[in-house]
Amino acid sequence: MVGTLYDHVVAVILVGTLFVVAVIAVPNIGYVGMFHVDEQQLRNIAAGALKTMLLDPGYPDEWGSGEHFNSTALKRFGLALSNGSFFYELDSDKVQRLVTGDPLGYLEYSKVRELLGLQGYGFGMAISAPFNVTVTPKGDVNQTSWEKSPKFAVTVTYSDKKPVPNARVDAMILYSYLEKKDPQNDIDNKYGIRFVRAVNVTNELGKSGIEGSISDPTGKVEDNIVTVFRVTVANVATLTTVYRMGAPVQGIADINMVGDDLVLTRATECDPNSNNWLASAAIITDEGLMSLYNGTKQGDMLNYGSKDVWEKTFNELKGTNPGILVFNFNAVVKYGGRGGVLMVGPTPAYLGQRVRWFGGTPKGTTVSLHRTVQVCGMTYILEFVLWKEFQP
Numbered sequence: 244m245v246g247t248l249y250d251h252v253v254a255v256i257l258v259g260t261l262f263v264v265a266v267i268a269v270p271n272i273g274y275v276g277m278f279h280v281d282e283q284q285l286r287n288i289a290a291g292a293l294k295t296m297l298l299d300p301g302y303p304d305e306w307g308s309g310e311h312f313n314s315t316a317l318k319r320f321g322l323a324l325s326n327g328s329f330f331y332e333l334d335s336d337k338v339q340r341l342v343t344g345d346p347l348g349y350l351e352y353s354k355v356r357e358l359l360g361l362q363g364y365g366f367g368m369a370i371s372a373p374f375n376v377t378v379t380p381k382g383d384v385n386q387t388s389w390e391k392s393p394k395f396a397v398t399v400t401y402s403d404k405k406p407v408p409n410a411r412v413d414a415m416i417l418y419s420y421l422e423k424k425d426p427q428n429d430i431d432n433k434y435g436i437r438f439v440r441a442v443n444v445t446n447e448l449g450k451s452g453i454e455g456s457i458s459d460p461t462g463k464v465e466d467n468i469v470t471v472f473r474v475t476v477a478n479v480a481t482l483t484t485v486y487r488m489g490a491p492v493q494g495i496a497d498i499n500m501v502g503d504d505l506v507l508t509r510a511t512e513c514d515p516n517s518n519n520w521l522a523s524a525a526i527i528t529d530e531g532l533m534s535l536y537n538g539t540k541q542g543d544m545l546n547y548g549s550k551d552v553w554e555k556t557f558n559e560l561k562g563t564n565p566g567i568l569v570f571n572f573n574a575v576v577k578y579g580g581r582g583g584v585l586m587v588g589p590t591p592a593y594l595g596q597r598v599r600w601f602g603g604t605p606k607g608t609t610v611s612l613h614r615t616v617q618v619c620g621m622t623y624i625l626e627f628v629l630w631k632e633f634q635p
Contacts, residue, residue, distance in 0.1 A: 307337035312348030367602025372481035406449025419583030434583035483595035498588025517575035
């Protein structure tokens with residue numbers, strides 16, 4: 244009797260085990276296999292699309308150039324620089340067309356997806372610096388001593404947040420300087436751009452301090468300190484810019500560049516009663532500032548009325564690979580009166596990025612591919628994310 248009961252118990256356990264295996268385990272094994280196949284298929288499609296983008300200049304070859312951009316003329320999408328000298332060298336004008344909202348024109352996500360043949364799939368991409376640079380102004384910003392000796396704490400990390408030791412940090416601290424005051428009208432005051440440089444190296448925690456000394460006997464620097472940081476790790480460099488108060492002064496101008504053309508547009512927050520004129524423009528280089536243009540009050544004005552756009556063409560400007568441009572304005576600052584104001588651009592290049600995000604919103608299973616690319620002689624990491632769109 245006991246033996247028979249024991250046999251029945253064993254039989255029940257075996258049947259239960261087989262049921263679990265049949266109903267749960269086997270389908271799960273199949274699901275995992277299908278999931279792997281689906282992910283591999285996505286990876287293959289992503290690799291093909293990415294190869295096309297990075298190696299093909301598209302058609303027409305120079306589709307990103309020209310102020311009057313026409314996306315309907317684009318027949319084949321690609322970001323490669325025509326006749327480029329390096330592998331995965333991208334055209335800065337084409338990359339700029341991925342900056343959504345650019346007033347000079349940009350590509351629509353749906354257009355690019357169609358040209359890449361990714362119907363039924365969604366994608367997104369970002370082009371960022373190869374490492375992260377975090378800058379924090381130090382000291383009390385209300386003290387004159389801070390204005391004379393601006394200090395910054397710099398932290399350099401890899402994308403996985405690990406610190407980068409022995410990174411060289413070169414800082415160019417720029418400020419608008421009152422060179423000549425007009426006794427009759429402050430709109431005729433003459434402002435120039437001055438800068439000081441400071442260099443340091445990150446410690447084992449990826450941290451470094453930067454301190455500069457500004458000569459400002461007139462006390463007119465105020466909020467006009469802009470610092471450009473060039474961080475170099477094993478001959479790979481990145482640029483990022485920090486304003487003293489954390490953001491550009493609002494309401495002066497939006498800075499745009501395509502090819503050899505510079506276009507300044509009146510900012511949407513512009514004071515309708517103000518006249519802001521461009522005193523000078525320069526390119527930031529390894530050696531310092533390279534003067535690009537000296538303005539005149541009559542011909543270089545931005546205002547709310549008839550002069551809401553300023554544009555000029557500079558021969559071979561694109562060939563100089565200008566990572567950052569700096570503009571010095573005699574402008575009206577909200578609640579601050581008229582004075583010299585520095586602005587840098589274009590957006591978002593001055594922040595160390597080329598494309599923050601272009602594309603849709605990831606959903607479901609995604610794959611992410613990364614490639615090292617070159618834009619204007621600088622190294623960036625392009626991230627490409629692909630997923631399958633679910634049909635309703």
